[in-house]
Amino acid sequence: MKINLLLSFLFVYSFSKAQTNVDLKNFINENHVAICSVQKNMLRENNTNYASSFKEILKNQEAAVKLYGSDNESSSYFASIVRKECLNFLKAHTQSNLDYLEITSSEKLFIKESKKHYSIVLSVSEIKAIDKQDVMNTQNLNSPSLTIQ
Numbered sequence: 001m002k003i004n005l006l007l008s009f010l011f012v013y014s015f016s017k018a019q020t021n022v023d024l025k026n027f028i029n030e031n032h033v034a035i036c037s038v039q040k041n042m043l044r045e046n047n048t049n050y051a052s053s054f055k056e057i058l059k060n061q062e063a064a065v066k067l068y069g070s071d072n073e074s075s076s077y078f079a080s081i082v083r084k085e086c087l088n089f090l091k092a093h094t095q096s097n098l099d100y101l102e103i104t105s106s107e108k109l110f111i112k113e114s115k116k117h118y119s120i121v122l123s124v125s126e127i128k129a130i131d132k133q134d135v136m137n138t139q140n141l142n143s144p145s146l147t148i149q
Contacts, residue, residue: 062118
């Protein structure tokens with residue numbers, strides 16, 4: 001009887017854990033849409049004033065992708081920073097409906113707080129590569145790893 005109860009618990013726990021991982025992966029990958037939207041608005045406005053902040057977004061996104069699977073709590077933290085920063089920019093620079101980018105209640109359940117900074121996660125060469133990018137070139141969003149395959 002106890003074994004059946006234990007097996008049932010383990011099954012439910014592993015299923016919920018797997019679902020959380022899938023949700024986090026989707027959340028991180030949806031950030032790519034938000035990042036591309038920010039870049040499009042920067043291009044449309046020919047606004048390079050936001051370039052350094054945009055590079056910070058890219059660094060946080062790359063940290064979220066890099067930590068996915070090994071430290072999901074920190075990964076979710078970096079991903080939430082990306083989404084919030086993108087939303088702040090887009091709300092200030094576009095009249096479009098941004099409901100699809102808002103953090104949903106189910107996504108809020110797996111977002112954790114962290115004291116980590118992307119500089120702990122990314123190597124010096126990864127940070128320099130992002131700093132050197134021309135953020136006004138749409139092809140450059142393909143160079144860092146911004147999504148999880």
